[in-house]
Amino acid sequence: MSEEVLDKGRLPRHVAIIMDGNGRWAQKRGLPRIFGHRAGVESLREIVKACIELGIPILTVYAFSTENWKRPQSEVEGLMELLVEYLQKEIGELKAEGVQVRAIGRLQDLPAAARSELAKAVTLTASNQRLILNLALNYGGRAELVDAFKGLALEVQAGRLDITQIDENTISGFLYTSGLPDPDLLIRPAGEMRLSNFLLWQMAYTELWVTDVLWPDFRREHLIAALKDYQGRERRFGGLKSFDGGD
Ligand code: FPP
Numbered sequence: 001m002s003e004e005v006l007d008k009g010r011l012p013r014h015v016a017i018i019m020d021g022n023g024r025w026a027q028k029r030g031l032p033r034i035f036g037h038r039a040g041v042e043s044l045r046e047i048v049k050a051c052i053e054l055g056i057p058i059l060t061v062y063a064f065s066t067e068n069w070k071r072p073q074s075e076v077e078g079l080m081e082l083l084v085e086y087l088q089k090e091i092g093e094l095k096a097e098g099v100q101v102r103a104i105g106r107l108q109d110l111p112a113a114a115r116s117e118l119a120k121a122v123t124l125t126a127s128n129q130r131l132i133l134n135l136a137l138n139y140g141g142r143a144e145l146v147d148a149f150k151g152l153a154l155e156v157q158a159g160r161l162d163i164t165q166i167d168e169n170t171i172s173g174f175l176y177t178s179g180l181p182d183p184d185l186l187i188r189p190a191g192e193m194r195l196s197n198f199l200l201w202q203m204a205y206t207e208l209w210v211t212d213v214l215w216p217d218f219r220r221e222h223l224i225a226a227l228k229d230y231q232g233r234e235r236r237f238g239g240l241k242s243f244d245g246g247d
Helices: 022-028 033-054 073-096 112-125 141-157 168-173 220-231
Strands: 014-018 058-065 099-104 131-139 185-188 207-210
Touching: 022 033, 033 058, 033 073, 033 131, 033 220, 058 073, 073 099, 073 112, 073 131, 099 112, 112 131, 131 141, 141 168, 185 220, 207 220
Parallel strands: 014 058, 014 185, 058 131, 099 131, 185 207
Antiparallel strands: none
C-alpha cells in the first residue's frame, strides 16, 4: 500500500506501537531471541523514518516493560546493549532529521550505560520539532499511575494542591507523558489482542489496530495500512456521530 491512499490532513497526531513478536520471529528461523530484537531495531529505524516523511508528529514505542526484567538475564542484558547501540549509532541522524528523543518509564532503574546514552540523546535533540520519538523503557502503565498518584499526594500533603482541584487534566499532568496528547492510534504487531500494561490512562479512546505481522517484518507499508484503516474509523469519544454536544 503506498502513501497516496492517505488523507494527509487527517493523520493521527500520536501513534503508539507495541513492538511485539521479536522472539517468535527468531524462533521461526532457529535463532536466539536476541536476533529477533536486533531485527526489531531495523523495523524501528524504518518506522521512525516513515513517520517523519508522512508527517506524524509523535511516535511512542514500547521497548521494555516493567515485567520484562523477568526474562533471562542474557536477554535483558542484550536488550539494554541494543538500546545503547541504537542510541549511539542513530543519534547523529535522529538529530539531523529533527527527531526529539524522549523516554518514559522508571528510567532511574535502567543500567547506568543506558541512562547516560538516553540522557545524551534527550539533551542533544531537545530543540527538535519534527517528530517526538518517545521510548517506553522500564515502562508499566500501572507503575506510571502509582508514580503519578504519589506525586499528586505529595503536592496535596505540602498544601500546594487542594483535593477539590483534582480533575482528569491534573492526573494527566502527573503522568510521564505530561504535555503530550493521548495516542490516537495503537498498532500491535504479532496478533495479541491486549494492551499489556501500555499507556493505560492515555489509551481510553485510542483506536486499536492489530496485525499478525511480527515486529521484525513490520514495514512502512504496514504502517500505511494501519493509518488508512484509522482514517476510515469514526471516533466519537463517547458522544454521538451527528451531535456535537451543544444544546
Ligand atoms: C517484544 O517481543 C519485544 C520486546 C520485549 C523488546 C522490543 C525491543 C526492540 C524492538 C529493540 C530494542 C529497542 C530499542 C529502542 C533499541 P517478544 O520478545 O515478546 O516477542 P515474542 O512475543 O514473539 O516472544
